[in-house]
Amino acid sequence: MHLYDGRIIDHKRLNADCYRLTVAAPPIAQAARPGQFLHVRCGATYDPLLRRPISINTVNRKNGSVTMLYRVIGRGTALLAQKKVGEQVNVLGPLGQPFTFDPSYRKVALVAGGLGLAPLYFLLQELNIDDLVFFQGARSASEILLTHNIKQLAKELYLATDDGSAGFKGTVVELFVNQLAFQNFDIVYAAGPQPMLRALCLELKRNHIKGQVSLEERMGCGVGACLCCNVKIGRGNSWVYKRVCADGPVFDAEEVYWDDSANNG
Ligand SMILES: Cc1cc2nc3c(=O)[nH]c(=O)nc-3n(C[C@H](O)[C@H](O)[C@H](O)COP(=O)(O)OP(=O)(O)OC[C@H]3O[C@@H](n4cnc5c(N)ncnc54)[C@H](O)[C@@H]3O)c2cc1C
Ligand code: FES
Structure with a gap:
């Protein structure tokens, strides 16, 4: 698990309330497995105090980036949506247990x-x-x-x-x-x-x-x-x-x- 200030390298609005956010976080990109999530500090300060859990949507292990896909629901995600490319976002992760796969599955x-x-x-x-x-x-x-x-x-x-x-x-x-x-x-x-x-x-x-x-x-x-x-x-x-x-x-x-x-x- 890593606590990381990742620079935002891409942040796009996909529809009325959904966004795709990519941050540079090489240690997290290397370690992340499908099903795990990041605990995201959405604001620039400790308000809101609690982080928000967002799943890892994809990683690029070559350039060390992690992407999240999120919907604006309330205050935390609304603050996240205001962040611009080049700014930093503090993320904790990867967290939780991933999906598991048995090679016998066809x-x-x-x-x-x-x-x-x-x-x-x-x-x-x-x-x-x-x-x-x-x-x-x-x-x-x-x-x-x-x-x-x-x-x-x-x-x-x-x-x-x-x-x-x-x-x-x-x-x-x-x-x-x-x-x-x-x-x-x-x-x-x-x-x-x-x-x-x-x-x-x-x-x-x-x-x-x-x-x-x-x-x-x-x-x-x-x-x-x-x-x-x-x-x-x-x-x-x-x-x-x-x-x-x-x-x-x-x-x-x-x-x-x-x-x-x-x-x-
Ligand atoms: C493991 C996990 C993975 C998630 N992955 C995604 C994702 O990939 N994309 C995405 O858009 N959303 C995801 N969510 C839901 C996301 O965490 C909430 O939509 C978000 O926390 C809402 O925060 P808010 O401040 O905007 O809303 P508010 O309603 O203002 O939040 C108030 C409080 O409720 C909590 N909360 C509200 N809705 C949820 C919820 N559905 N699940 C958990 N906590 C909630 C917040 O964390 C906060 O503590 C995930 C939740 C969990 C638990
Ligand atoms: S959020 Fe604290 S134990 Fe799960």
């Missing part, structure tokens, strides 16, 4: 909801596998990002939008489930909003498919000390609290305990 699905795209794009780049199907879901066509880059690396790309303005009209989980009639996946990697991941975990369980999901929780320290990012992880009705920042953010799909559901058993 056919893999990546299922991204919204900016769950960020860590899955990094995974797509690092997985050396021919038979990889990418499912991307968003609210509307303007929020579908990086399709050109994904098409260069994935065997197939399927799109879903809530309003039907691009690809399948419906959720990315519905789209994924439709494909299960035609494709057998050895493993499914997913990231996105909690309701999407909950629905996906249920489908993976029903269909006896292995999965890994990247969870998001509000964070304080980001390094496992404050326990404010706890989630329930276990099997059946037996669970323990685990920290998303240090034990995750990536967890086995079958081990995530969804409080409101009857599907844990």
